[in-house]
Amino acid sequence: MTRVALVTRIPLEGPRQGDRNRLLGLYEAASRLFDEVEVIVIGADSRLKPMRTESSSLYLRRKHGLWSGESFDGVIAFQLGAAPSALSIPAPWRVLDLTDSLDWYRQGLGRRPAVWVKRATLWRVGQDEVRWGSQFDAAWVSAKPDADWLRRLGLKSHVVPNGTVEKKALPPAEPRQLLMVGNLAYLPNHLGLTEFLANVWPHLHQKGYRLTLVGKGSGRKDWPTGVRGLGFQTHLEPLYEIHGVAISPVKLGAGSQSKIFEAMGFSRPVVAHREGIPGLPERVRAAVLAVDDSPLSWLSALESLGEPNRYREATDAGFAAVPRFSDNFHEALLQFLKGAPSA
8 A cells, every 4th residue: 555645735625726726636646646645734734743944045934844643655745835844754755846946936026126025035945945855856847947947056857737627628708808817916917917907908998808807816896997806716617608718918927827727728718928928838838829018919819819710729729738737747756656766
C-alpha cells in the first residue's frame, strides 16, 4: 500500500477557482496513482507543531509546522509556503509544486507606485525559492518563463501546465456579450482591468459590446456604462452559457492564466493582451486572439468573432488545446516516479 502526503495551506474544500483548481487537479492525479493520499493542511492539522523557520523574504515569514506523525512513501508540497513543513515529514521522495515563481512575478510588476508594497513583500523571495526548492527531488511550475527564470537563479524546475477542471462544449452565445473572470484583489487583474476600462472600453461600448465582471472585488455598482459586476460566483457555467467571448486585459505577472483555460474548456473564444500570454503552452497560446493596447486591436479581434465560421474556428481550436489539470499532473507524476528515490 502506497501512502502519500499532500501538504498545503489551501484546503481542498472551498470555491473552485485559481490555485484551488490546480490543487484539486494535483490531488485527483495523485489519487489515481497511489493507494492513499492524505491531505495535510497547515494551520489545521494538530500533528504539525509550531516551528520557526529562517527566510529571506517577508512572504515566507509565516507559521510553519514540524511534523510529529508517521512517515509516508512520498510527500507532495503545494506551493512555496508549504515547503518547510513538507520537508519535516519523513519520506524517501518529495515533490514541490511552486505553481509560479514569485520572484519572476515580482520582476514583472515593474516599479510603479501601485506595486511597491507587493514588491517589498516579495523582496529576496527568489532566494527562498532556490533554498527550499532545491531540497526537493523535483520542483514544478505552471509556465516556461517561470522555469527559465528559476534556472537562472539556480533552481532546475519542470513545467506542469495549468489546465481546466472540466471540459464542456457549450453552444455558441452572443459575441458582443463579454465576460471577464478574475479576482480583482490580485494586483495584475486590477491594473489590467483599470487600464482597459479607461482606454479601450469606451470604444467597445460605442459598438454595442457589454461586459460582465465576475470575481472577488467586482461586485461594485460604479462601473462604467455597459459594465456590470457580479462579485464572486460559485457556479460559472451558467455565465459562460450567455456570454459569447471571454477577455483578459491582464499584462503583468500573468503566468499561465487558469481563467483562459477555463473559458476555452467551455468553448469560449478568448481575447487577451499579448503581454499576458507568454506563459501559456504553445498550442493554447495559438488559440488566443492576442491584442495590444490599442482600441483598434481589440475591435478588430472582437468584430472578427461576429462571423460564425471564425467564431467556430476559435472555439474549436481552444477546446482542443486545453487539457485537464489532473491529466497534466498524472503524466508529470508518472515521469517523476520513473526516477524517484526509493525507500
